[in-house]
Amino acid sequence: MKQSYKKNKKRFVMLIGLLFLMISVMTVNDSALSSRLLPVLPDHLLVFPNDYGAHPDFRLEWWYITGWLETDDKKKFGFQVTFFRYATDLNFGNPSRFAAKDVVIAHLALSDPAVGRLMHREKTAREGFDLAYSKQGNTGVKLDDWFLVREENGTYQVDMRSEDFGLQLSLRPTQKPMLQGDQGFSRKGPKPEQASYYYSEPHLSTTGTVFKNHQSFSVDGVAWLDHEWSTAYLDSDADGWDWIGANLDDGSALMMFQIRGKKGDRIWAYAALREVSGEMRFFTANEIEFTPIRMWESPHTEAVYPVSMRIRTGEIEWQLIPLMDDQELDSRQSTGAVYWEGAVTLIKDNRSVGQGYLELTGYVRPLTL
Numbered sequence: 001m002k003q004s005y006k007k008n009k010k011r012f013v014m015l016i017g018l019l020f021l022m023i024s025v026m027t028v029n030d031s032a033l034s035s036r037l038l039p040v041l042p043d044h045l046l047v048f049p050n051d052y053g054a055h056p057d058f059r060l061e062w063w064y065i066t067g068w069l070e071t072d073d074k075k076k077f078g079f080q081v082t083f084f085r086y087a088t089d090l091n092f093g094n095p096s097r098f099a100a101k102d103v104v105i106a107h108l109a110l111s112d113p114a115v116g117r118l119m120h121r122e123k124t125a126r127e128g129f130d131l132a133y134s135k136q137g138n139t140g141v142k143l144d145d146w147f148l149v150r151e152e153n154g155t156y157q158v159d160m161r162s163e164d165f166g167l168q169l170s171l172r173p174t175q176k177p178m179l180q181g182d183q184g185f186s187r188k189g190p191k192p193e194q195a196s197y198y199y200s201e202p203h204l205s206t207t208g209t210v211f212k213n214h215q216s217f218s219v220d221g222v223a224w225l226d227h228e229w230s231t232a233y234l235d236s237d238a239d240g241w242d243w244i245g246a247n248l249d250d251g252s253a254l255m256m257f258q259i260r261g262k263k264g265d266r267i268w269a270y271a272a273l274r275e276v277s278g279e280m281r282f283f284t285a286n287e288i289e290f291t292p293i294r295m296w297e298s299p300h301t302e303a304v305y306p307v308s309m310r311i312r313t314g315e316i317e318w319q320l321i322p323l324m325d326d327q328e329l330d331s332r333q334s335t336g337a338v339y340w341e342g343a344v345t346l347i348k349d350n351r352s353v354g355q356g357y358l359e360l361t362g363y364v365r366p367l368t369l
Helices: 002-036
Strands: 059-069 076-087 104-113 119-128 133-134 140-143 146-150 154-162 167-170 183-189 197-214 215-230 238-248 253-261 266-274 280-283 288-297 304-313 316-322 330-331 335-349 351-361
Touching: 059 154, 059 197, 059 330, 059 351, 076 140, 076 167, 076 335, 104 133, 104 140, 104 154, 104 330, 119 140, 119 304, 119 330, 167 215, 183 253, 183 266, 197 238, 197 253, 215 351, 238 304, 238 335, 253 288, 253 304, 266 288, 304 335, 304 351, 316 351
Parallel strands: none
Antiparallel strands: 059 076, 059 215, 076 104, 104 119, 133 140, 140 146, 146 154, 154 167, 167 197, 183 197, 197 215, 238 253, 238 351, 253 266, 266 280, 288 304, 304 316, 316 335, 330 335, 335 351
């Protein structure tokens, strides 16, 4: 019994030593990696179709699609599909195909009021061997049998299925990309390096199939795509953000966010409304407000989220009504974050004027990227 205890103790000490060694190696390599990764700079023009693809010279990147779907009998779903690419702190100069230089993470989520809670799955893998990749030159990301690809005509194809639910969707652009910030240079904080390159594709005409509990449902709807890449993103004093992207019924598109500070302050805010004509209207920080109307406490994490809000852009006020309350996504097995991300209806002057997705991060613990 004592010998078994000593062996286990010895193994434990060895594991702790190995862990500290790995941490020290990662810390050293982080400095080397940062020197080879590119910063996000103003006055850089996005070039398409090349910028639809991956940007391996930046640390973090994601392709994010959300939307509302409807069946033939008017049953409504919300959905979220996200692929992340993250440059690791190891193996950049290693020529081996086994070296983990980039990690691909994928999230799949479905909001179904009939279920009453968010259905979600996540996967993580290192890039390589054609099992996980993020291609340059055009959107093409894959993780096992999950993929998002952009065809030459601009249409996106998504196929992501798990044992109990899944999506197979075709998303066709109806508008040109919406460049956020200053022609795609999107500030995220007071320091110049706290920024990303960021464009959106609102009003994607969407058709396809929802799979749930061994049944399939033909659906159509409207979706929103975001593509962002950066090397330095959040201020160290940031707690998290509130973000919304909305397809409005008249063909216009709204994107706004605020980054909350750990002291209860606001570090940054941004909002843009693109009219049907294509004209962009930007709002100053003083013209942007997120005001909670109703809170919801998660039975899973005990986090409290403002799931219903009143938002303001200049003289325009909107109210956000969630499709359902329980749209909390626990991705601690992949990105390490827990956040609320859900389908919402936009109300203005007491009538529905659009649909979108609200994202609330940092309500469980401060968000780190």
